[in-house]
Amino acid sequence: MTETQNLTLVQAVRDGLFTEMSADEDVVVLGEDVGKNGGVFRATEGLYDEFGGDRVIDTPLAESGIIGAAVGMAAMGMRPVPECQFSGFMYPGFDQIVSHMSRFRTRSRSRFTLPMTLRAPYGGGIRAPEHHSESKEAFYAHEAGLKVAIPSTPYDAKGMLISAIRDPDPVVFLEPKLIYRAFRGEVPEEDYEVPLGEAITRREGDDIAVFTWGAMTRPTMEAAESLAEEGIECEVVDLRTVSPLDREAIVEAFEKTGRAAVVHEAPKSGGLGAEITATIQEEALLYQEAPVKRITGFDVPFPLYALEDYYLPSAARVEAGVKEAVNFP
Amino acid sequence: MTETQNLTLVQAVRDGLFTEMSADEDVVVLGEDVGKNGGVFRATEGLYDEFGGDRVIDTPLAESGIIGAAVGMAAMGMRPVPECQFSGFMYPGFDQIVSHMSRFRTRSRSRFTLPMTLRAPYGGGIRAPEHHSESKEAFYAHEAGLKVAIPSTPYDAKGMLISAIRDPDPVVFLEPKLIYRAFRGEVPEEDYEVPLGEAITRREGDDIAVFTWGAMTRPTMEAAESLAEEGIECEVVDLRTVSPLDREAIVEAFEKTGRAAVVHEAPKSGGLGAEITATIQEEALLYQEAPVKRITGFDVPFPLYALEDYYLPSAARVEAGVKEAVNFP
Amino acid sequence: MSVLETDPEDMIRVIDEDGEVVGDVPDLSEEEFVAMYRYMKLARHFDERAVSLQRQGRMGTYPPLSGQEGAQIGSALALAENDWIVPSYREHGAALVRGVPLKQTLLYWMGHEDGNRMPEGVNVFPVAVPIASQIPHATGAAWARKLQGDDDVFLCYFGDGATSEGDFHEGLNFAGVFDTPTVFFCNNNQWAISVPRERQTASATLAQKADAYGFEGVRVDGMDPLAVYKATTAAVEKARDPDEDQLRPTMIEAVQYRFGAHTTADDPTVYRDEDEVEKWKAKDPIPRLENYLRAEEILNDERVAEIEASVKEEVAGAIDEAESVPRPEPREMFEHAYAELPPELERQYEEFAAVREEYGDDAFLED
Amino acid sequence: MSVLETDPEDMIRVIDEDGEVVGDVPDLSEEEFVAMYRYMKLARHFDERAVSLQRQGRMGTYPPLSGQEGAQIGSALALAENDWIVPSYREHGAALVRGVPLKQTLLYWMGHEDGNRMPEGVNVFPVAVPIASQIPHATGAAWARKLQGDDDVFLCYFGDGATSEGDFHEGLNFAGVFDTPTVFFCNNNQWAISVPRERQTASATLAQKADAYGFEGVRVDGMDPLAVYKATTAAVEKARDPDEDQLRPTMIEAVQYRFGAHTTADDPTVYRDEDEVEKWKAKDPIPRLENYLRAEEILNDERVAEIEASVKEEVAGAIDEAESVPRPEPREMFEHAYAELPPELERQYEEFAAVREEYGDDAFLED
Numbered sequence A, B: 001m002t003e004t005q006n007l008t009l010v011q012a013v014r015d016g017l018f019t020e021m022s023a024d025e026d027v028v029v030l031g032e033d034v035g036k037n038g039g040v041f042r043a044t045e046g047l048y049d050e051f052g053g054d055r056v057i058d059t060p061l062a063e064s065g066i067i068g069a070a071v072g073m074a075a076m077g078m079r080p081v082p083e084c085q086f087s088g089f090m091y092p093g094f095d096q097i098v099s100h101m102s103r104f105r106t107r108s109r110s111r112f113t114l115p116m117t118l119r120a121p122y123g124g125g126i127r128a129p130e131h132h133s134e135s136k137e138a139f140y141a142h143e144a145g146l147k148v149a150i151p152s153t154p155y156d157a158k159g160m161l162i163s164a165i166r167d168p169d170p171v172v173f174l175e176p177k178l179i180y181r182a183f184r185g186e187v188p189e190e191d192y193e194v195p196l197g198e199a200i201t202r203r204e205g206d207d208i209a210v211f212t213w214g215a216m217t218r219p220t221m222e223a224a225e226s227l228a229e230e231g232i233e234c235e236v237v238d239l240r241t242v243s244p245l246d247r248e249a250i251v252e253a254f255e256k257t258g259r260a261a262v263v264h265e266a267p268k269s270g271g272l273g274a275e276i277t278a279t280i281q282e283e284a285l286l287y288q289e290a291p292v293k294r295i296t297g298f299d300v301p302f303p304l305y306a307l308e309d310y311y312l313p314s315a316a317r318v319e320a321g322v323k324e325a326v327n328f329p
Numbered sequence C, D: 001m002s003v004l005e006t007d008p009e010d011m012i013r014v015i016d017e018d019g020e021v022v023g024d025v026p027d028l029s030e031e032e033f034v035a036m037y038r039y040m041k042l043a044r045h046f047d048e049r050a051v052s053l054q055r056q057g058r059m060g061t062y063p064p065l066s067g068q069e070g071a072q073i074g075s076a077l078a079l080a081e082n083d084w085i086v087p088s089y090r091e092h093g094a095a096l097v098r099g100v101p102l103k104q105t106l107l108y109w110m111g112h113e114d115g116n117r118m119p120e121g122v123n124v125f126p127v128a129v130p131i132a133s134q135i136p137h138a139t140g141a142a143w144a145r146k147l148q149g150d151d152d153v154f155l156c157y158f159g160d161g162a163t164s165e166g167d168f169h170e171g172l173n174f175a176g177v178f179d180t181p182t183v184f185f186c187n188n189n190q191w192a193i194s195v196p197r198e199r200q201t202a203s204a205t206l207a208q209k210a211d212a213y214g215f216e217g218v219r220v221d222g223m224d225p226l227a228v229y230k231a232t233t234a235a236v237e238k239a240r241d242p243d244e245d246q247l248r249p250t251m252i253e254a255v256q257y258r259f260g261a262h263t264t265a266d267d268p269t270v271y272r273d274e275d276e277v278e279k280w281k282a283k284d285p286i287p288r289l290e291n292y293l294r295a296e297e298i299l300n301d302e303r304v305a306e307i308e309a310s311v312k313e314e315v316a317g318a319i320d321e322a323e324s325v326p327r328p329e330p331r332e333m334f335e336h337a338y339a340e341l342p343p344e345l346e347r348q349y350e351e352f353a354a355v356r357e358e359y360g361d362d363a364f365l366e367d
């Protein structure tokens, strides 16, 4: 029988790191404050004591250096797990991500591969300062050669992280920090993989398919429950990996209902809601009974916290958007 | 009567710079090799001799420094026009673009504004080394606070560049280098503005609306001519500014035809073809007779030149794609 | 010899931990000495109140400055009226000297961008959170002023951790090449959150890094406000009016300590020893300057008590003011993205406003 | 005194412009001397042929190396078999020494990624085009080997222009902090395209920048292959087996000149004087070494002629081989994006293949 623990999402991340570091000596963690401090969100808590300073490495404050050094390590066969302290601080290392991390395999025709996982807490809602609330997964999803994973439950966080670390290719692993500690879930003690590239249905329903991921699964589920009281049944699909997208799951859920909404925190224009919409109408236009409703962040810089509750899609906005799609035309 | 010159696109860029530098002392150009060398594509040719080293400034090789310094200059009321040598080399300065250039106005509640224009040659097809062929306009279009302009004719190049330089807000100005010298066009000698945010119809047609921009207008027009011989009339819309998008023009052209295709060089997933598709189905689903066809680069890193002709959307791919949309279902 | 020619291995000092004079005291009037002292007291008291507001849930995450008043006030006072500061996120003390109302600083950390809207005439850049990213701005802004024929000097603040970022390198290198009137002021408070100075770089000092850019770098006792004032004054003078063979920029490494947590979200006991903290607290810049000023008979019990009372009143007033500012209207976040609202953004706002109208504010605000 | 303790303002030298000995000649066998000479001749001849291939439209943009053979060959020969090089885009000469077949280099510049697929056992990183971005890789890879308990050394090449990028700073700083076995070899060829060395940085030398990272930096005459060999050998030894008080990394600034254009797309006459070029051509590393080896009676006319002939043959053979490689199948670009082709990519390929099938290759290839 599998033993489980009741963990928060961030604890599950930590557990995933612990599990893979225990199993594979080539796995090392590096970043700012990941060592003695255990990470600013405690995602690496205790790892320094367990594995020592050569495997849980506090680096100088330099994201390009962190990611670039990890590229070099991975090219030598290690499985580095670099951390950026917030996803808004990945940008100083953006060149290393899009010019190297994503391309070593292609460039060298697979002589060099990069089994590395770049982790970062991501998204808004925790009353943090500027740049601490970004959700720009679309940047990474548009860069071929990368995979982009965003768990929304403790179980997935551990299983997807293990898959990412074991993946022969580089993975950007974005952790929705709004739900780092929002709830707990059963997480097996042993190691297990939740495969990348597979969506999961969080709720069945016949009236509309609602696609979401990360922290936005919460307001979406909340809205779905309240809509159910009004007789509107949502099929809620958590995409989990936004690159590669599970297009089969998207099309299947859509065909079932003929109506859809997408919920994400990122700005609407150029966000992945557009990619999902385009996929639907490419593959299933004949099923379509209403425009796909995008319920997203606005096309403005993420505000400081006095306004962030207005910026983030709330259950109310999801409800209103779903009703619009369901009542169309 | 307006005097005109017969210029290539890159000459028109140079002419736009010359015009604005002559009119406004606050306009300065800075970047790698923009001075004596006149830019690796000659976009700043002769400006150093005309305006001197204090206004046409060769900088050290450091994109974050270039863009970051330009941010500081713009905050002091200058109108800097930084250049990145190729759009693939904007990434070392990506943090300055998305964390500062796009946000100074918001952050300071408009006390500081950044009237700056970041120029870069962009796109593939010139048999260049790795990283010299990128077309990631979607990155910048997803970042609120920026405008993103991509001219496709000499006339537009000068007029849009002048608009960009005069704009109170930061503009990313991407120049399709495949057509830098591919043809000439009449360009007024005087100054004039082509407003940002306005698409233009390059060809009228009743069967399908084809949206494109930059260097892809050429294969698109070529395909349109050849399709016309087969009796398929394309309405070709050059979007010119991809942020903000001219959604009115998109919807209008679409409603006229009920069918659409988008042609861009960038990878399909997360590219702006998705945004245009989503806009269409949000605003004009009831007119839609076929899925919007995306004819784009592939979801792979841009290849070295032995394969680039296969990567870039060719007239053949545009033709085939348009036919698919026209013949649907 | 100019104070800026001090070997980076040495340290510029004026008063020691007890306030005893150990170097040339800068030529300040009694009033100026008192103003320096009062600013430091004001910054300290503000800081204590801000931390407690955060604990009470009346403010978000806040980065305290206690221990760093000497470096902030001493340096900011060295500027002329037209000069500028380009801060990171911890320079509330320096901002104070430059005329940023306390209310603004409070508003900012209460989550209002409005706190960053500096009043016209207040020459302070907005808070920059991404580490070191403000450094190229300071270079570029100084360069612009030089090109425009002005003689303003830009004082740019950053931490010890910031010296590891590429932007530090690029910003200082540009300053050397274009000879911009910029003073790069490194608040080396020994820690970048939990990462100690020695893990940041293998160089013996941070000041010596200036050599890579062709200009001078000096170390100063950052908890000695008079030494900081002296070094910064010299650097500002050189930036404004260099000798023929001199480059304008200087890097100043102000050696100091942050007494408290990195931010209110941080627990420093996890990574550093109480002993170390105590050792540095003995260098506290405030009693140190006070001792000196008492010895000089510029301060006495009565004067100190007066200052303390007025400082308390000032901070309390600012808190009242800031707390009486209502939550901004959401329309505000749309209005400052561009000079003109693009149509799509207007549509997004309208749709949002309709939902808000229907569901009410409670559907958005969790408080 | 170790050669690495040379003051950065000085310059390590072994033979002068005429091949006269001015320093301690490294202890190489006759064979090794000849090999060094032959590699340099091979690199030069390869370079001339490559430029002419480009002119004839048989190759794309190509970055010539003439003038820089001394630095490339001298340094690469200092490595042991297991060591690695991490190149930029101009180190075809160094790559040669490390066992990269000429055919690969040609293929790469003919637009085939396959040219970058180093044979197993060839310890060379793929060409890196974004300036300075390979530097953190060299640090990370060396660090990995050290953590894995190996003693491989990594020799990382970059230009004078690269020293201005943030990645230079971050990569060297990490090397200092983590004491990685990396030798940072700066090919200071005086120009970054049209931007001269003095516009790159205000520091007197590039070598002195190492001081900011806590390790040694030296300057070497980069057109003196023996001096380069000597300095690099010392740096490699220290990286592998440092004394107790030493950090492993070194920065070597090899002072040299690029005789030709930046790339075949560049026209250097626009920005630099013929006089300057002539001055540097007098320092050409090849005749210089040849003179020395003739004086030492290691080379003579006959031997030189033999080498020239064999070099020509080798290059001609490689060109034939490379040109006989057909244009790759487009499927190739899909196959190396990920270990496993995602379904959407497979769909994209199939759609593309169908159009290609229908319209034919001519619809894609403009040639």
Ligand SMILES: Cc1ncc(C[n+]2csc(CCOP(=O)(O)OP(=O)(O)O)c2C)c(N)n1
Binding pocket: A032, A061, A063, A085, A089, A092, C090, C129, C130, C131, C158, C159, C160, C161, C162, C163, C187, C189, C191, C192, C193, C262
């Ligand atoms: C680019 C970037 N990376 C990471 C962070 C997260 N972070 C905030 S403060 C800090 C430490 C800064 O240390 P230092 O430069 O010494 O300044 P101090 O806070 O000590 O004043 C870090 C890592 C950030 N703000 N920006």
Ligand SMILES: Cc1ncc(C[n+]2csc(CCOP(=O)(O)OP(=O)(O)O)c2C)c(N)n1
Binding pocket: B032, B061, B063, B085, B089, B092, D090, D129, D130, D131, D158, D159, D160, D161, D162, D163, D187, D189, D191, D192, D193, D262
């Ligand atoms: C990040 C980046 N910016 C710009 C370029 C364009 N570029 C290619 S080579 C070059 C000059 C490089 O000079 P240097 O480092 O001295 O090397 P060299 O070519 O002289 O060997 C530039 C600006 C680039 N490749 N990468």
Ligand SMILES: [Mg+2]
Binding pocket: C159, C160, C161, C187, C188, C189, C190, C191, C192, C193
């Ligand atoms: Mg610090």
Ligand SMILES: [Mg+2]
Binding pocket: D159, D160, D161, D187, D188, D189, D190, D191, D192, D193
């Ligand atoms: Mg060079």
